Amino acid sequence: MDNITRFAAVIYVAVSLLSGCRHCLEVTQKPSNATVLLASPARFNCTVLGEWKTIIWFLNDAPVVTLSPAGITAHDSGFTAINYTSNGLFTSELIITSVRISDTGWVKCNFFTNEYFHAYLSVQVNGTVRITNDSLIAVVHERTYIVCQASGWLPAPQMTWLINDSPVDPSNYITTNTAVSGGLEDAVSILNMTFGQNETVSCLASIAALPGPQSSTVFLTVRDKPAESSNMDYTTKVIIIAVTVSVGGLLLLIILIVVIVLCCRRRKKESSYQSQLKKVSTQRTTNLNTISKSDAAEANLGYNFEEPNNRRPLPEIPYESSSISDSFGQENNMDDIPAPVSIPYNGHHQNPTVPWKVRHLTHV
Structure with a gap:
């Protein structure tokens, strides 16, 4: 290249000299x-x-x-x-x-x-790149999704994947870019593959200004698929638990409804009984209060219509002890029996012809 430049300079000088253009x-x-x-x-x-x-x-x-x-x-x-x-x-x-x-x-x-x-x-601008699920466990021959995120790049980086240092077919992953603040861009790449053994997975992000891509690497552990019997047992247990809980809840609801109904009936029955007792008590009280004064007078000759509560004690009848003893001593001396005494009653003198009979009546 130096020889070509040197030759061009010589030609230019020669032409300049010949043309007179200095x-x-x-x-x-x-x-x-x-x-x-x-x-x-x-x-x-x-x-x-x-x-x-x-x-x-x-x-x-x-x-x-x-x-x-x-x-x-x-x-x-x-x-x-x-x-x-x-x-x-x-x-x-x-x-x-x-x-x-x-x-x-x-x-x-x-x-x-x-x-x-x-x-x-x-x-x-070169940003950061990392696989978000740092520790990976996959099931053999089942699809596994691995996410790689590149943040803060300008322009958006080109995303690629390596498995055991071998490039992955671009059809096995998709990449989306998003603009962020400061004129920078983020990128997310999702790898979707099945694995048959343990693998080393790497995610690479590159731009033209970088001498080499930035990468993030994880180790993928692949495990055998669980036995079908285990899956069936787990499914059966889940079904049994679900049925038990449902039936138990239904029985509890029925019991609760029965208890509520019985309590309501009992309360209604007690209320009816108390109402009947009250009715009977009221009727009895009314019957007792409606007894006429004439009935009370017939039951008790000493009943006072005007002052039923102002009763006076009966006066003592004066008898001479000698007359009484003489009357019992002499057989046919009826003339010696004293005449009935006039007894005052309620301010008036009465002369009953027969001895008084006192009848006691108790009001309830």
């Missing part, structure tokens, strides 16, 4: 596209043959560095340039010390003419 410029090397990781340096070269007056570097149409025979002027602290000459060729190299995501765009080199030489700068 101030003509020819660009022999244009800046090349660059893809770099975030916070990494980026370099762009522009090589010319001939004399130059001024060189200006642009990033996204903004001047960042100006070169002249007097020196280098940087318009941004993140940019600088170096110059060197080799075999009659002058090279200006633009250096971006630490690229930012906002630096993504076009880089231009201009020799103070109407012609610009372009190159594209792509700034990429």
